[in-house]
Amino acid sequence: AIDIGCNSELLLHLQCTDATxxxxxxxxxxxxxxxxVIADAIDIGCTETNRQFLxxxxxxxxxxxxxxxxxxxxxxxxxxxxxxxxxxxxxxAALRECYDQNPKSYYKCQDVKIILAKCxxxxxxxxxxxx
Numbered sequence: 841a842i843d844i845g846c847n848s849e850l851l852l853h854l855q856c857t858d859a860t861x862x863x864x865x866x867x868x869x870x871x872x873x874x875x876x877v878i879a880d881a882i883d884i885g886c887t888e889t890n891r892q893f894l895x896x897x898x899x900x901x902x903x904x905x906x907x908x909x910x911x912x913x914x915x916x917x918x919x920x921x922x923x924x925x926x927x928x929x930x931x932x933a934a935l936r937e938c939y940d941q942n943p944k945s946y947y948k949c950q951d952v953k954i955i956l957a958k959c960x961x962x963x964x965x966x967x968x969x970x971x
Contacts, residue, residue, distance in 0.1 A: 870921060877936050878924050880957040885920040885966020889913055916966055923965030924956070931956040 875882070883890070889912055896906055924932050935956050938949035961968065 870917070873936075873939070874921075877932055877939065878921060878956075880953055881924050881928070881960035881965060882917065882920050884957060884960050885923065885968055886913075886916040888967050889916040919969070920960070920966040923963060923969075924960060927963040927965065928956055928959035931959045 870878075889909075892909060893913065896909060931952070935949060935952045938952045939946060942948045960966075964971070
């Protein structure tokens, strides 16, 4: 398993494959490296989607019966990714660079992760836009 540096069950589920997101202008595919970079922003910006996902897992709903929720997950991921790239691009680039420079020591990037998370929150990325 890949350590994505966050506690989101949703992200832990997604780490097994690349995440495909619908952005309204077409599908965007994020590999595990890109998911790792925006993981904390996804935790912040997709809190309700993650809560719903955990509830469906708790209820042991079969994945084939989760089409509607998969679409919500895809949309939320797209909104967070687009929001990060538009409003926190410098922070995303800094975290990506830090991870590249410290491939076995992600803990060294904690300060940069916090800066990106604060940017995501301040700019109301993902579901935060609706609050």
